[in-house]
Amino acid sequence: MEEILIVSNYYPPEKGAAANRIEQLALKLKQNNYKVSVVCPLGNYPKGILFPEYQGKFSVTEQRDEITVKRLWIYPSVSKNLLVRILSILSFSLSLFFYLLFKKTPKKVIVQSPPLLLSFISVLVLSWKNKKVILNISDLWPLAAVELNALKENSFSHKSSLFFERFIYNKATLILGQSNEIISHIHTNFPEKKCYLYRNFPDHKTYQLELESLEKQPIKIFYAGLLGIAQGVLELCEKIELNDLNIELHIFGDGAEKKTIEALISMQKQQKIFFHGMMERKKLHETLKTLDIAIVPLKTRIYGSVPSKIFEYGSLGFPILYFGGGEGETIVEDNRIGWVIPVENYNELNKKLISISDLSKFELDGMKKEIFERTQETFNLDYQMSYLMKNDVF
CATH class of the missing domain: 3.40.50.2000 (Glycogen Phosphorylase B;)
Structure with missing residues (x-):
């Protein structure tokens, strides 16, 4: 059975579209006879507080639906204070850097982006180790950050993010993009890069309509x-x-x-x-x-x-x-x-x-x-x- 690793900033029991999307990918790969493992932070999203089962722990290895999930230390935060948020990102970035550098990893690794710093660190280490890096892009950063006014164009942070972005596109073996716009954006800088559309389709296993309209209700x-x-x-x-x-x-x-x-x-x-x-x-x-x-x-x-x-x-x-x-x-x-x-x-x-x-x-x-x-x-x-x-x- 071939092994594959997924690197993600979110994974259940965390809630939200990002965690659901990565879990769905992991489960589908398992169904297609891959031995799947995931590396992610200790569960804390969306409140920015470690879930009770992870408090006081530096790392946790667990099994979820026959998928090995390795959770690494993070200083969690959803603070509006920029320095605190940066500290939180750096904490998991450091844990991830040493994990990928010193632990044995499969030949194939899927790296989720964004967060951009985490995908940069992952692609950097994995390229040193000559792994097949499959970059899974759900949003374009730093472009989206500028459009949301979360990042000032031409600032130091913006220029650093542009460097990270170009690096991961260049070093990735191939790229999955959730939209045609993402793929077009990548091809403007790297026209020869292999890119594939990967929509965030669910897998409800629902084979008949189960919705129930209630008469005389709004x-x-x-x-x-x-x-x-x-x-x-x-x-x-x-x-x-x-x-x-x-x-x-x-x-x-x-x-x-x-x-x-x-x-x-x-x-x-x-x-x-x-x-x-x-x-x-x-x-x-x-x-x-x-x-x-x-x-x-x-x-x-x-x-x-x-x-x-x-x-x-x-x-x-x-x-x-x-x-x-x-x-x-x-x-x-x-x-x-x-x-x-x-x-x-x-x-x-x-x-x-x-x-x-x-x-x-x-x-x-x-x-x-x-x-x-x-x-x-x-x-x-x-x-x-x-x-x-x-x-x-x-």
């Missing part, structure tokens, strides 16, 4: 995910107009905007927005079965980024109300899985909500059935993995 739109600045869920709650519509908004998740969102909802005159907190993925999917439409917002159009929620909820049969720009718009439109609203255009969003409010549950059920059947073919992780295997990616 149309229930939901957001499930990180409540950070980039997602703009707080602004969505402030500017969405639901008072005269047959629509409710339900929010699931955790993040920097959580408390402000809760405070805003508590001041509602009409109870149209509901907050449910963070749920474990399986419980969340059970809860969502009686809801109707998934909204996918982004505060800024980020080049290269495609929210995995499009695939996650589209493949369950939910119509997608996409409010994030970029390549995600093309995916929603080409696959006919919902509606597209330009980023930050709340006038257009509220107009669209008026027409959605007039939909009957019968019409919504028809949409769900069509979307579910269509996405079983187009958002199919097994087909994607089969293609990559045939091309000797792994």
